């Protein structure tokens with residue numbers, strides 16, 4: 001999917017995006033901190049492709065243990081913030097629409113995608129599953145993290161649900177401009193049903209605020 005409104009929304013939000021990681025809610029922060037520990041271990045000595053890396057929050061975490069990382073995003077605004085973060089392992093940044101870029105096949109030990117799956121249209125899951133599978137070596141891992149409803153801020157009203165069951169939310173930036181963004185939420189059962197036909201679920205952590213998964217190829 002190339003959703004221009006979602007792209008523009010994140011471009012405009014780049015400078016303030018990382019506020020989501022530092023809300024004054026200890027239980028919410030703890031879920032992220034626990035994931036940081038898991039991701040550091042998953043990344044250890046690995047060659048990683050990160051899609052939709054945003055401001056590089058997870059790039060920096062993975063770089064503490066990884067062998068090398070290729071991190072990409074469609075937004076220059078996001079990438080310029082990501083590039084300013086100190087990284088331990090070498091990181092190559094690529095500006096690319098993840099769906100319209102030719103990634104090296106069977107090349108990476110981890111494919112990591114943070115906070116994207118909730119924006120993926122339900123009718124295009126196979127396209128996303130192909131995207132995250134193709135670059136991965138046979139015994140590699142896919143890592144995903146995303147929100148549960150309690151992580152949604154105030155003022156994100158539901159605009160509509162389309163014929164595929166995708167929910168569209170209205171989101172406002174600090175300048176008052178509103179964007180209509182596809183944003184879906186999932187129960188733990190639904191996540192298992194969606195992913196298990198294509199992937200081996202190595203880990204599924206379903207918290208109050210976030211869910212995360214490590215997947216293997218079948």
Ligand SMILES: C[S@@+](CC[C@H](N)C(=O)[O-])C[C@H]1O[C@@H](n2cnc3c(N)ncnc32)[C@H](O)[C@@H]1O
Pocket residue numbers: 001002003006007010011051052053054055056057058072073074075078096097098099113114115116
């Ligand atoms: C919710 S942010 C996630 C950022 C980061 N992964 C994280 O976990 O903090 C979504 C990101 O997807 C990027 N994005 C949107 N459409 C994209 C596309 N077609 N290809 C690559 N990146 C895209 C946005 O620029 C934004 O940085």
